[in-house]
Amino acid sequence: MNDPMKSDVKPHEHLIDLYRVMVRIRRFEQAVAQAWRAGEVPGLVHTSIGGEAVAAAVCTRLDPERGDRITSTHRGHGHAIALGLDAGKCAAEIFGRRDGLCRGRGGSMHLADPQRGLIGCNGIVGGGVPAALGAAFAAQREGNRAIAVAFFGDGAMNQGAVLESLNLARVLKLPVLFVIEDNGFGEYTPAAAVTAGDIATRLAAFDLRMESIDGGDATGVDAAAEALIAYCRAGHGPAALHARTVRLTGHHEGDAQAYRRMTDDAPAPASPGGAADPLVRLRAELKRECGIGEQELDSIVRSIDIEVEAALRFARLSPLPDPTDMTVAEVWAAPPHARPAPSAAPGAPEIGEETTMAGALNAALADAMAEDERVFLIGEDVRAGVFGVTGGLVERFGAERVIDTPISESAFVGLALGAAVCGLRPVVEVMFADFTAVCFDQIVNQIAKWRFMTGGQVSVPLVIRAAAGAGLRAGAQHSQSFAHLFASFSGLKCAMPGTPQDAYHALRAAIADPDPVIFLEPKALYEVTGPVVRDGHAPSSAPLSRHLRTGEDLTLVAFAGTLPGAIEAAGRLAREENIAADLIAPIGIRPFDMTTLTRSLARTRRLLVVDDGSAVCGLADHVIAAVAKCGIPLAAPPASLTPPMTPVPFSPPLEDAWRPDATRIFATARALVRGETIPAPG
Numbered sequence: 001m002n003d004p005m006k007s008d009v010k011p012h013e014h015l016i017d018l019y020r021v022m023v024r025i026r027r028f029e030q031a032v033a034q035a036w037r038a039g040e041v042p043g044l045v046h047t048s049i050g051g052e053a054v055a056a057a058v059c060t061r062l063d064p065e066r067g068d069r070i071t072s073t074h075r076g077h078g079h080a081i082a083l084g085l086d087a088g089k090c091a092a093e094i095f096g097r098r099d100g101l102c103r104g105r106g107g108s109m110h111l112a113d114p115q116r117g118l119i120g121c122n123g124i125v126g127g128g129v130p131a132a133l134g135a136a137f138a139a140q141r142e143g144n145r146a147i148a149v150a151f152f153g154d155g156a157m158n159q160g161a162v163l164e165s166l167n168l169a170r171v172l173k174l175p176v177l178f179v180i181e182d183n184g185f186g187e188y189t190p191a192a193a194v195t196a197g198d199i200a201t202r203l204a205a206f207d208l209r210m211e212s213i214d215g216g217d218a219t220g221v222d223a224a225a226e227a228l229i230a231y232c233r234a235g236h237g238p239a240a241l242h243a244r245t246v247r248l249t250g251h252h253e254g255d256a257q258a259y260r261r262m263t264d265d266a267p268a269p270a271s272p273g274g275a276a277d278p279l280v281r282l283r284a285e286l287k288r289e290c291g292i293g294e295q296e297l298d299s300i301v302r303s304i305d306i307e308v309e310a311a312l313r314f315a316r317l318s319p320l321p322d323p324t325d326m327t328v329a330e331v332w333a334a335p336p337h338a339r340p341a342p343s344a345a346p347g348a349p350e351i352g353e354e355t356t357m358a359g360a361l362n363a364a365l366a367d368a369m370a371e372d373e374r375v376f377l378i379g380e381d382v383r384a385g386v387f388g389v390t391g392g393l394v395e396r397f398g399a400e401r402v403i404d405t406p407i408s409e410s411a412f413v414g415l416a417l418g419a420a421v422c423g424l425r426p427v428v429e430v431m432f433a434d435f436t437a438v439c440f441d442q443i444v445n446q447i448a449k450w451r452f453m454t455g456g457q458v459s460v461p462l463v464i465r466a467a468a469g470a471g472l473r474a475g476a477q478h479s480q481s482f483a484h485l486f487a488s489f490s491g492l493k494c495a496m497p498g499t500p501q502d503a504y505h506a507l508r509a510a511i512a513d514p515d516p517v518i519f520l521e522p523k524a525l526y527e528v529t530g531p532v533v534r535d536g537h538a539p540s541s542a543p544l545s546r547h548l549r550t551g552e553d554l555t556l557v558a559f560a561g562t563l564p565g566a567i568e569a570a571g572r573l574a575r576e577e578n579i580a581a582d583l584i585a586p587i588g589i590r591p592f593d594m595t596t597l598t599r600s601l602a603r604t605r606r607l608l609v610v611d612d613g614s615a616v617c618g619l620a621d622h623v624i625a626a627v628a629k630c631g632i633p634l635a636a637p638p639a640s641l642t643p644p645m646t647p648v649p650f651s652p653p654l655e656d657a658w659r660p661d662a663t664r665i666f667a668t669a670r671a672l673v674r675g676e677t678i679p680a681p682g
């Protein structure tokens with residue numbers, strides 16, 4: 001498109017360009033809708049018919065080569081086309097074909113072409129907005145005057161992640177433009193019926209530059225987009241464009257809109273070609289103000305129809321993806337099976353400085369930050385350092401790399417996603433693992449799936465650290481680890497070390513990993529000391545488990561928080577019962593070191609797994625199921641020792657009774673070796 005900021009571009013030429021892009025979006029989406037009605041397009045399609053002026057005015061002013069990036073929504077075709085993405089590949093993705101932008105992994109709601117500026121569309125209302133902050137953060141760090149744009153609808157204005165993002169963007173003065181495409185509907189419900197106050201006033205409360213405009217007036221949108229993009233580029237901070245648009249179709253193709261009759265709040269119905277249609281309005285303006293003839297405008301439409309036909313032909317001719325080409329490994333940039341098997345025997349004791357686990361983690365962060373400029377820390381109170389893990393780092397690395405946030409987990413975890421996709425290496429602190437529940441969408445729907453949904457176009461190298469587990473009298477909402485949950489989401493890796501040395505190595509490896517790692521720090525062990533050697537570890541060679549003690553009578557697997565009790569129990573078993581336990585402390589939860597475990601079981605043929613997470617569908621169940629599938633003949637049924645299925649209680653005697661301790665590990669292991677009955681976990 002011509003750049004209207006260059007003096008040789010006549011204003012009316014710019015308007016014709018705008019018209020051309022709007023027509024391209026319209027004709028593309030009408031062709032897709034027709035294909036959907038003909039049964040050629042699987043799933044749902046949400047077209048943006050009526051909203052073309054906003055997509056065209058904003059996206060054509062962006063410069064992906066400079067580093068401008070956008071995130072979009074379930075209604076993202078228009079943004080993709082306006083950015084200049086290959087229409088054939090867009091169509092092929094919508095058709096679920098092999099040559100689609102995302103190789104058929106994403107579909108209509110997940111178009112993405114990060115190299116050309118579209119980091120990703122989103123099926124979760126409001127879910128992509130925090131990632132735009134990350135792209136803006138990366139641009140701010142780069143200092144290249146690039147910006148990020150987050151598109152979303154009026155419905156998303158009621159989502160926590162969006163409201164958090166508006167605040168965080170303002171606090172960090174990020175170059176991000178929020179574009180609210182207010183079509184008056186959130187799916188089948190009029191926005192007016194479910195939105196307190198008005199959107200423009202709400203936006204203004206965030207103290208950012210804001211314009212609220214008629215989104216069907218292409219020239220008006222264009223002028224506002226120009227001003228707001230320039231504002232963001234100049235480094236003044238975020239801006240918002242509130243564009244009131246019309247939805248000229250249903251929420252999705254095939255939506256009969258019967259709900260319109262049930263409410264008085266619904267905006268008046270309008271249809272393509274009618275007076276409210278932004279294309280009709282711009283066409284009239286081009287004729288009236290610029291003297292452009294009907295014929296010239298018609299010929300633009302005809303030439304675009306030829307382009308669109310070619311795009312859809314490309315999609316139709318593209319083969320369907322071959323299911324045998326889709327592998328589990330593609331969710332990761334570095335599939336775990338590439339890792340060499342660890343040694344069978346306990347390694348030689350490392351001689352390092354005696355350090356607490358908190359100190360070892362602090363050292364790992366400091367060493368990683370010193371080694372790699374891209375690494376930065378973000379989270380609540382990270383400058384002060386909760387539990388002492390991040391203390392002192394701001395003095396050494398500066399406030400630009402150690403960033404305190406508002407209490408907005410969705411926004412800052414999502415920011416990390418966008419920053420990682422744009423080449424940085426974020427280490428996010430979610431203060432307590434329990435709080436991941438408030439940003440679960442960002443972790444499991446966004447971070448975990450982004451690589452896969454984009455067909456492998458990006459990797460997501462970020463770490464989410466969290467204090468985990470019971471033992472500090474912190475009560476039911478500050479004592480969980482959720483390790484078993486994180487292990488169950490494809491696309492995530494998860495580690496939970498139990499010694500200072502393992503904590504150091506595992507955190508260095510997690511930061512160097514090209515994939516997202518949930519790093520759980522057993523908070524009851526923060527003050528436990530041990531020798532720590534500060535040598536970096538490539539993610540492919542960092543140990544996945546520690547073999548702490550060799551024995552022939554049973555294999556004792558103790559997950560991090562239970563490790564001190566297991567070490568004590570193993571000592572007592574040897575001294576008092578002459579029972580030799582082979583003690584394994586897993587470090588990796590996903591990937592998990594099955595090699596060390598199966599080698600051990602081949603000798604001991606008895607298994608006890610101890611965990612302070614969930615008794616049902618938890619880590620112990622998972623390990624036992626995995627062992628069962630290996631077919632190793634066992635001398636006794638495998639056993640687990642886990643807490644009862646209650647929340648973690650507060651009062652010390654209750655919490656102590658709740659956690660698997662040395663006494664119970666000892667008794668359970670002894671019963672297992674003696675062939676006595678072992679009580680089932682509660």
Ligand SMILES: Cc1ncc(C[n+]2csc(CCOP(=O)(O)OP(=O)(O)O)c2C)c(N)n1
Pocket residue numbers: 074075123124125152153154155156157183185186187251
């Ligand atoms: C978190 C979440 N809740 C609900 C939905 C179902 N849903 C899909 S689109 C939509 C309406 C969104 O409204 P708005 O943000 O105004 O965007 P529009 O569809 O109008 O473009 C809803 C409720 C969803 N996808 N994600």
